[in-house]
Amino acid sequence: MQNIDVPEMNMPRVVIIGGGFGGLQLVKGLKNKDFQVVLLDRNNYHTFQPLLYQVATAGLEPDSIAFPIRKIFKKYKNFHFRLAEVERIDPELKKIYTNIGQLHFDYLVIATGSKTNFFGNDTLREFGMPLKTVTQALDLRSMMLQNFEKALLIPDLTERESTMNFVIVGGGPTGVELAGAMGELKKHVLPNDYPELDVRRMQIHLIEAGPKLLPGLSKDSSNKSVEYLKKLGVHVWLDTMVTNYNGQTVSTNVGKKLQAKNLVWSAGVMGNGIEGFSIDKIDRAGRINVNRCNQVEGYKDIFALGDVACMSEENYPKGHPMVAPVAMQQGELLAKNLVRLEAHKEAKPFTYIDKGSMATIGRNKAVVEIAKMKWNGAFAWFIWMFVHLISLVGFRNKTIVLVNWLWNYFNYDRGIRLIIRPFKRNKKDEEPAATLI
């Protein structure tokens, strides 16, 4: 296997796998420090995952939520990006092996995030649509629009309805926000586009296995989100577990069956682990066990952070929630710790500061909890928009998203109802790989 052509420098080489929230924060923290930083990702862009559901529901284009990694770091010295898929690592030889060659590291940081967990159910994997990547969001958009075009051709009313029906499994932020956005599409957009279909007959279901939606939020906010969803015509099923889906019939553990050609699976994520560690270093959710300094058990120079890491803390004995702020805070601290370790100082332990949580359901409908304060309604919706806007990378992206949101707000519209690449089930994009030609 050839070496990846990266200059040899007289400074330690930090290899970071994954350009998500954690990886990016780490690179920023290492700016102008005495490290050579090599970032590897299978995509040449960073994905702002919290807004993926808006790409799926025709509200935004990929460029609004994807940002070229090279552009973010164009003024960084000693920084190298390589478009690569990591195949495995050898912790003892301090080497990683990728589809473009091998590379030696002094420090390795695994920041590969999470992937959809189908809990080993192959039919669910085949027919359920995940929503973790840009291409999956585009697939979902195409599939939904194709199914509406198809519904026009179906004379049988029951089959026609099931072709329009939309089931979302998993009541976390992704599921709730997607369900709300679908509710708005049904209310404001689809009836105009398809006057020949009785869009009122389209059913949207949100199914959650636990007793409440948005587990990260309070009972009040959770109830409010159910209320908002019902206003938008979404059927909410709590304490209900989807046991199977064959592309047509959704089976549940409470006997209820639903007919739907569209099913989004956002009911589980697992660590997007990497080959090369012994099994005892990995927890049941596929996460790599790390100490409070993000060091992988047994190694001084190999780290994992964010969704793929499982760190036990006082308030989080089974690991942190798999959300962006954890990854960002860990990335920030790890940059400092790497500097400390190089200076033969002790690394500082991580403590998660939970700044709150929020979800938007529709226009003027959101729930927000920051510190011990709670809001809902229009004000919460503005906070949600403001926080997401300022979190986007780059002025251009912020402006484009704002234009789209203003347009959607004043016109009750979603402008991007385009089937650019028709979705084909047999070519489903499970885990997209950035391949060279």
Next chain:
Amino acid sequence: MQNIDVPEMNMPRVVIIGGGFGGLQLVKGLKNKDFQVVLLDRNNYHTFQPLLYQVATAGLEPDSIAFPIRKIFKKYKNFHFRLAEVERIDPELKKIYTNIGQLHFDYLVIATGSKTNFFGNDTLREFGMPLKTVTQALDLRSMMLQNFEKALLIPDLTERESTMNFVIVGGGPTGVELAGAMGELKKHVLPNDYPELDVRRMQIHLIEAGPKLLPGLSKDSSNKSVEYLKKLGVHVWLDTMVTNYNGQTVSTNVGKKLQAKNLVWSAGVMGNGIEGFSIDKIDRAGRINVNRCNQVEGYKDIFALGDVACMSEENYPKGHPMVAPVAMQQGELLAKNLVRLEAHKEAKPFTYIDKGSMATIGRNKAVVEIAKMKWNGAFAWFIWMFVHLISLVGFRNKTIVLVNWLWNYFNYDRGIRLIIRPFKRNKKDEEPAATLI
């Protein structure tokens, strides 16, 4: 074959194949007239082809230049859109056959536009990239960026250069505008993204078989465009015909050989004809012969317009240029003529009004000819932008394009350097088909 489910109405049915410039204009002209209008297209959107090259060069996203057809006509009565691929027509039975079923027509309008002409050269078809559709533009963007990522891994300097090199064949507006945009990428964007590559060594070639660029414009404007291109570092070859390309070596009829992994073929288009007519109705460029009222020879109720039609006029004995204004003017007149024919009046013959032509090469660099006036430089560039902005469908699209152009202008940037769907040669998107699941 089942019937396409379209209501039976007590008014004549006009079936239009193709939602391009001509088809759209025709639907608009038939608004509130006593016709049932059925529009078929393989995509659910209209493509604003003049700006495709900006999608290819990371300046715009598809939603800026693609507009959902259902949205355009959402307030039209007696209008039906169907996402379909037409397989053939039977002019005698007055039926068309598609991938979603068959349909009877009273009037048929073929507005299928043009497709890339490789003049029967299979290796050119295999390795040359066409630029007629949104997906082709996205493929081209991905391919170029993937090749730059790949160049980083190539130690051999000659091979590394050929991986960066870019050859554009065909000196019409598409070729000239694409060459200019590539010149700007090379100058302002790629060196920042790839500091490890010597981007100065990247060569951009524009090859034209005829004696001048932009055949629709005057010699002065053509010379000016050559001057602009040279300023941007583009090598312009006139009177040079590309005879072959094997993915690596570009062969020409003057003995010159170029090494390049990227080749765009914009040197020829042909009518995107339809099966069902006898061969004598089709000209050598694949266009359907029509009379001055766009009637296909021998039929009173079958029409063809725009690029796919060949109409002989005083000043255009061999047919009109294959450009949008011809299609739009023909669509406008044909709407009136259909009304006249239904009222048993005679159809009016078409006369093309050439309002001018223009091309942009780069920032502050454009050539414009309107009536007998000619401009170039910054003022021409503003005219070009203004005309293209107001021609875009919809306020949202205009705003998004303007934001992107302002961003690009003030930052010397192209923000959308994203490889969303990696390009794979063996899955090349020749003629994309919108398929239902």
